[in-house]
Amino acid sequence: MTDLSLQSGARPVDWTSDQAGLRVRKRKAAETRLKLVGLSAIAVAFAMLGLLLWSLVSTGWQAFRQTHVTIEVTYAQEFITPGNLARSNYRGLLEATMLELVPGATDGRRVAAILSNGAQFAVRDRIVADPSLLGRTATLRVPVSDPYDQLWKGLIDRTTPEQNRRLKNDEIAAFDALVAKGLVSSPFNWALLGNADSRFPEQAGLKGALWGSFYALLTCFLLAFPIGIGAAIYLEEFAPKNRVSDFIEVNINNLAAVPSVVFGLLALAVFLGWFGMGRSIPFVGGLTLALMTLPTIIIATRAALKAVPPSIREAALGVGASRQQVVFHHVLPLAMPGILTGTIIGLAQALGETAPLLLIGMNAFVTAAPGTPFDPSTALPTQIFIWADSPERGFVSRTSAAILVLLGFLVMMNALAIYLRNRFERRW
Amino acid sequence: MTVIAFVLLFSAACLGYVLNLSAARSLRAGGARLHSLGSFHGGFAALLVLVPTFLFVVLWLVFQAPVIDRMTMAALPPGTLDGLETGAVQLILAEIKSIAGGRIFGTPELWKLAAADHLTGLRALSANLMVGLTAALALVLLVIARRTVAPDFRARQGTEGIIKGLMIFCSTVAIFTTIGIIASLVFETMRFFQMVPWHEFLFGTTWEPQMPIRADQIAATGAFGWLPVFLGTLVITVVALVFAVPVGLLSAIYLNEFASPGFRRIAKPVLEILAGVPTVVYGFFAVLTIAPALRSFGEMTGLPIAPNTAMAAGLVMGVMLIPFISSFADDALSAVPRTLRDGALALGATRAETVMNVLFPAAIPGIVGGVLLAVSRAIGETMIVVMAAGLIAKMTVNPLDSVTTVTVQIVTLLIGDTSFDSPKTLAAFALGFMLFVVTLGINVLALGIVRKYREVYD
Known part of the structure; x- marks a missing residue:
């Protein structure tokens, strides 16, 4: 080799020279640079994920607590009409109660505004449930309205000049008097999960959205799962290879790559326009989501069927099974874990899908949870969209909390899919 | 009533199964040699009853509402609807429906009350008719199925034929969906072009869809040129790609070439989490964190950053696209044959030189395909831009300015109550049609590139 290179006239390289060392160092440095740049790219991606989660958690955790005030309400005769308990003057009753509770207060409306608008209904429901309370005293824990909730959680800065603050000095003083009496507490915010939507942040909850999403996903599953498996089996096992x-x-x-908003247009034109189905109906949402999920399920099912080795099919055929018996008795059960994994992942995607549901009107303001899949309702992602658009401060943390609930469901679904895959999937 | 119909049809199917199974068994007990197993006779009966009856009930449910609506409107006293527009007719129908549902506001006219009564009557009639016809159809099919049981009846072939037909139907659902998408978009777009000339839509440079609803309202006259909207989409897409392509490619290179297996095993799924986050969450993230951060950055540096700048939506969309691009690039790099890599390393190239000079050029077609798919994603992405981008269409390429996109316009034009005969609503379908055509074109191109590239090495 040496002779050869000498003959062809190339100068021998002195690998020990300083220039050669410099060149090697330069090349090594280039390698280190690329490594560092690559690592920092991953760091950027991770940082973005971290920032996303941090900003959601840091604003959202507050919404899982709700400030309450414990009040003693005396159902005095002057406010309650015994014959018509459902329509008595509960607002006046609360104003009187609060005037008594806050020392030095003169304006009943102003101190009663500490309580949530829903407090009067809580007071009413108590006596409607137990009419013997008339003339007696009951102890209730009612939510406070949004500004005071913010104050208790430290989101309103007391040092801001009074004219720029949402709560004036006397309002803060009145609330502080309640705090000094030990009446204010902030327990877990069950209303967030147990109430439907409301204009008032302290009463707004996700119940309607959760049921709406559940019905939509149920419809989506009942349609997309059988149709997807049927299509995949036909295409993978029976279809002749032709045009x-x-x-x-x-x-x-x-279809798998069509933008989701186009599916919304399809649903709007066909389901609502031509078939005359109702707006904001979870069933229609489920139909739309089923069309979107179908390609995912078909592709996953075909991959799972393909993974079952041919020897299984040949053995079954060899003992006299028909081709459909081979598929339904042997191949399909073996492919089921893979199919379920793909289906759950498809449903998780459908759960987060927003745009098509907006177009079929699932962003309506509905204050009751749907009883059937045919009642108008919102869904979890559209509820997030509505709350994100609401101007009240209290909805910011509630939006984050709703997102955390949604992400919680997604994590559970994906964990279930991973568990199924690890536990049941066979490698051949 | 619907529940009754379904219960009826499923129990008829079960009954068919049991009847035919026992008939086949008694034939065998009588000494006959049957062609098919008893369960196939049963299955044949169940499917023969189930499939047509189910189809009948579903079709009835789909078509009863429009037919009833039409009959109600046709039965109104003659002359009531003369000279009314479709929107007004729809309002009357909605009012009649809400009266029929028991929600009466004010004192409606007598003919509306009569129409509501008529509507209620028609609904009850339809429900009863459906159950009756379902029962009759199921009964007829049960008798037909029961008659087929015979020793030489090929029940297995019959059953499997029906199942195969069902599976073929399932696989055509995808085709029907595509046809449905194209038909609805084309149909509504044609109606739009009857009101607004197509060249004005395609080449117009102003987009002001706010039309006066009543004649006395003062509003813009309405202009439907889609170019500024599409330009806005491109601006946001470019911002997203400028962020996502380098980050995605470099992380793919690092993960593919330099990372230890342990790091790769953790880092890849964490990156995939970014792909699993719903877009409405990204939208809120853009509004909550990124847009205020950019705004205060603008105040610090004196840059004129608009409140809902294209940067915010673009950056967050870029974050969404990182895992998409990185996994495509990872696949493309892994698909380069080992021999190329080994050859380069054997010649003394460093790993970095191997990646940059050998693997990367060989993987370019796959990476380009992935980036193109990311572009089509970015163009079709809706929620991030609906929440974080602007509403006013401007002919600008400045990413600091506020722009609007095709998807934003579709959603804002269609949110809330819509009627299908104003150019405002139909414009959304025209935009949707363009969106469908553009993304489909990019997808076909991208898949073509990827496929061609695969053929080179496999």
Whole structure:
């Protein structure tokens, strides 16, 4: 080799020279640079994820507590009409109660504004449930209204000049008097999960959205799962390889990449426009989501069917099973874990899908949870969208909290999928 | 009543299964040699009853509402609807429906009350008719199925034929969906082009869809040129890609070439989390954190950053696209044959030189395909821009300014109550049609590039 290179006229390289060392160092430095740049790219991505989670948790955790005031309400005759308990003057009753509670207060409306607008209904429901309370005293713990909730959570800065503050000095003093009496507490905010939507942040909850999402996902599952498996089995096991089956395959792959808002347009034009189905209905939302989830399920099912080795099919055929018996008795059960994993991941995507649901009107303001899949309601992601658009301060932390609930469901679904895959999937 | 119909049809199917199964068994007990197993006879009966009856009930449910609506409106006293527009007719129908539902506001006219009564009557009639017809159909099919039981009846072939037909139907759902998308978009877009000339839409440079609803309202006259909207989409897409492509590619290179297996095992799923976060969450993140941060950055440096700048939406969309691009690039780099890598290393190239000079050029087609798919994603992405981008269409390429996108316009034009005959609503379908065409074109191009590249090495 040495002779050869000498003959061809190349100068021998002195690998020990300073220049050669410099070149090697330069090349090594370039390698280190690339490594560092790559690492910092990953760091940027991680930092973004961290920032996302941090900003959600730091604003959202407050919404899991709700400030309450414990008040003793005396159901005095002057406010309560015994014959008509449902329509008595509970607002006046609360004003009187609060005037008594806050020393030096003169304006009943002003001190009663500490309590949530829903307090009067809580007071009413108590006596409607137990009419013997008339003339006696009951102890209730009622939520406070949004500004005072913010104050107790430290989100209103007391040092801001009074004219720029949402709560004036006398309002803060009145609330502090309640705090000094030990009447203010902030327990876990069950209303966040147990109430439906409301204009007042302290009463707004996710119940309607959770049920709406549940019904939509149920519809989506009941449609997309059987249809997806049927389509995948036909395409994978029975379809002749010809133009038609190629066309179907191309179609499925393209559908998987169609923007979700286009599915919303389809639903609006076909389901609402041509078939005359109702607006804001979880069932229609589920239909739309089913069309979107179908390609995911078909692709996952085909991969799972493909993973079952041919020897299983041949053995079953060999003992005289028909081709459908082979598939339904042997291949499909073996492929089931993979199919379920793909289905759950598809449903998790459908749970977070917002745009098509907006177009079919699932962003309506509905204050009751739906009883059936055919009642108007919101869904979890559209509820997040509504709250994110609401101007009240209290909805900021509630939006984050709703997102945390949504992410919690997504994590659970994905964990279930991973568990199924690890526990049941066989490697051949 | 619907529940009754479904219960009826499923119990009829079960009954068919049991009847035929026992008939087949008694034939065998009588000494006959049957072609098919008893369970196939049963299954044949169940499917024969189930499939047509189910189809009948579903079709009835789909078509009863429009038919009833039409019959109600047709039965109104002659002359009531003369000279009214579709919107007004829809309002009357809605009012009649709410009266029929028991929600009466004010004192409606007598003919509306009569129409509501008529509507209630029609609904009850329809429900009763559906149950009756379901029962009759199921009964007829049960008898037909029961008659088929015979020793030489090929029940297995019959059952499997029906199942195969069902599976073929399932696989055509995708085609029907595509047809539905294209038909609805084209149909509504054609109606839009009857009101607004197509060249004005395609080449117009102003987008002001706010039309006067009543004649006496003062509003813009309405202009439907989609170019500024599309330009806004491109601006946000470019911002997103400028952020996502380098980050995605470099992290793919690091994960593929330099990371230890342990680091890779942790880092890849964490990156995938970014892909699993719903877009409405990203939208809120943009509004809550990124936009205020950019705004205060603008105040610090004196840059004129608009409140809902394209940067905020673009950056957050970039974060969403990172895992998408990185996993495509990772796949493309891994697909380069080992021999190329080994050859470069054997010649004394460092790992960095191998990646940059050998693997990367070889993986370019796959990476380009992935980036193109990311572009189509970014163009079709809705929630981030609806929450974080602006509403006013401007002919600008300045990413610090506020721009609007195709998807934002679709959503804002269609949110709330819509009627299908104003150019405002139909414009959304025209935009949707353009969006569909553009993203489909990019997808086909991207898949073509990826496929061609795969053929080179496999």
